[in-house]
Amino acid sequence: MTQSASPQATNGKPGPMLAADGTPLKRSLARALRRQKMRALLLIAPLLLFVLITFIAPIADMLFRSVENQIVEETLPETVPLLQQWDHDASELPPEPVWTAFYIDLVLAEERKLHTRLGSRLNYEMTGLSSLFRRTGRAVGRFDTDTYTDQFTALDPTWEDAATWVAMFEDDTIREALPLTARTWDRWADYLVTDKNDNPAEEDVEDFLFTALYTDLTRDGVSVTGTTPRLQQAAGAVGDFETVSIMAQFEDADDDWVNPEVMRTIQTYSPPYTSGYFLNAVDMQLTPDGVEAREENQRIYGLLFKRTIFMSLTITLSCILLGYPVAWILANLPMRTSNLLMILVLLPFWTSLLVRTSAWKVMLQQQGVINDVLVWLGLVNDADRLVMINNQFGTIVAMTHILLPFMILPMYSVMQTIPPSYLRAAKSLGATNWTAFWRVYFPQSVPGIGAGSILVFILSIGYYITPEIVGGTTGTFISNRIAYHISSSLNWGLGAALGAILLAVVLLLYWAYDKIVGIDNVKLG
Template identity: 60%
Template structure:
């Protein structure tokens, strides 16, 4: 016993040693054994991690990230705040049902920018999901916004042609430091973007509305169009803003010098005597479309101005955000709860039908001689070798009123020629076609489990006096339940997410919620609502899975004996 073993199972004389009596155990290389074992364990974990890293990456990219993106899209609502930032800010300070001039002025500037950037149509599409008519309203007003304030612009330029020159506006509003930087950039003739426009302190203080309108114009001109503000005449709204500033502050010209002061003095006098007309932003919008004078339009903008919204989830359960909070939708618009219920009920019916048809087939295959069972198993697997689209299209031919099944029933005299059965474009057609498609997913788990059930158990039960039914029900069937569980989970989860087959044979009464999700993704492009519907469907499946685990036990599900 000279080589007595030590903790860890290593012989003292070969794998480890002690530095001195009572000292720490050392590995063969002289390092402490504890540290050596820890280092070896880390290496093993790292190798294992590297082996599964490709699978983890695949799951992350194809499963986790898409679900995360779906969850984000179901609540994000940035387009209103990004497209109408000034309007959203102004609405916070104006609680009236139809807001005042500041909000309409902010809307005019925002919409002018949105038209130039071509984002107003996307905004209209988004708001149209919540209130019908918003898309056409924003499109129509977008066409008119460029002409708003045209009479003011003509009056101002009629006083002095210099107001038509871009240089006049730059000299009036630009910060001197920016003017110098811009001149250096122009002289260098490089390919970099023009320096972002910066207003002078005097202009910002005495002509605030003009600076705001001009900066919006400058941003679009420089960032989006790639042009220089020194070469472009500003929008009509800049002329309106300048007239409004001089009307609110007749002495604004005192803050400027030279030609700028002279022009502002002349323009201020023209504003005072009415040569330059006063305009109302509200009147210009209402002239474009009466809807701008209605509280409902502004209620929609207020309700969906937040960057995150529960609106998609509310729509998915036939609710909506209204002026007074959450409201039920009109009865004619309540479709999603009905679709969810139909999807769940029909998926359960299809699963039950697969059990009724698949169990005897699997029982037969498991108890036939192996050669015969293998030949019949080819017939079970044969549908997998045929395109899903082809199989579904074949059912369209079989089930239609002038199809093969109805012709056979008429020929046999079971139904009259004038009373042919409606087997397609309804729930019946969906159940028949999907049962056929999902039946192999029930048969295969059942067959695998039944093959593992020893036949001697049934013989033993019969030898103890049980009849055939008792032996089957009390001995054989309980052992096949794990196969039923596995097949049911496969069929139900596949059925609840199907959309091709219901779309082709279901008509309007046999479609699933997945068909509506596909519609919003590919046709209406309402990805937020599609994401909300998909998230709710996923949550329902997870809830049912949890309930199944609590009632039956997922550990009792087997794919083999």
């Protein structure tokens, strides 16, 4: 007989237990446990990966989009740092260097067709900015800045040669002396190479490059000592150049640019991350002066959140009241009969959700089937037909019908496990039918009610197809606004913020349910 493990004596003292292969038993057990855990991990790895890709990653992306605001900083890299230094309380409009940087950024953004995206982003915060950026994008290339171009080329015609600029910015000394021009040239060259597949040395030198060069050469503390004679000549002559007001050019393009609120809005939403989306989602707004409440007639999201929670709870309660008797009957009928009736419960799953919702729209309308029956029975006057559609009532009725099977199935599966002998024992001890049900049967069915309630509530709070069709203006959910911002207005940041708040509300209610009822008491049978 082979011994699997035995203690080894050392100096008369018992040693550690050894496995059959001679290794210490403790180490052998630990290795076997690690292998077991690794096999279990490999088995669940596909499911874990699926959950990470389809659930965790989208939620993480949604949370990021709700605060992400990098489009302003990426589209206006020269304007944003200068605009952050502007004191909007001290002056109505930014100084000329800000407008010059904005002109350079907007020209390059228009070439890449990014100015419309920027306008759309800022339009969420101030109505009209989308069209303003679109109009100005068409005009910015025609700004009267060729004055600088003409004056530089009059000094030296080689300034018109792009090869001159390529050679100039290969010199680190010049790049250090002309930082704005160097960055502008790099962005322009990158656009030519990446987007147009052109050679920067063979293209025309644009007017905005000369504007950047003039701005650098007139900057306080600029020094071009040790650079090319051409650049030193230009530095000595720019003091006598005829100047151009870039702010006046923007004003000529559109009078709205001299509205201080435009630049204040850009300044407020220039950081790469913002709380503006979340503030909008709770009927607040981020302004240059801080957080403020929106006008009374613009506060819609708080109402939608309250309505969503109220109607979801109402739908859940309706499903409990209608589903409990059905589940009780199914659980107490003979198996053959209950299986036949279960087909009727599952029948709605075989019909399209859109068809079921549209059917309720036909039935609930004022000239629909239900009103016709009520008029025929004399319960309702033909001139006073009930309004049951495009309101909260219609949404509650349609969604209760759609979600009712999700309540019946968990309750039925739990009720099936309750032995009928418990009720008979209670009655034999003198309990009435009601007392036996309420004191014995109902407490054992609560886990099924809990499971069905969580299922129905979570499904209803995120529904948007049915409320969109039958809800009208007073029966829609917050999910309808989320779908609108994601698919129609394309305000993904606000849609993500609303979704994040809705997720937080659901988790909070789930936590409260766990504290009050206990999630361990929820069963599916």
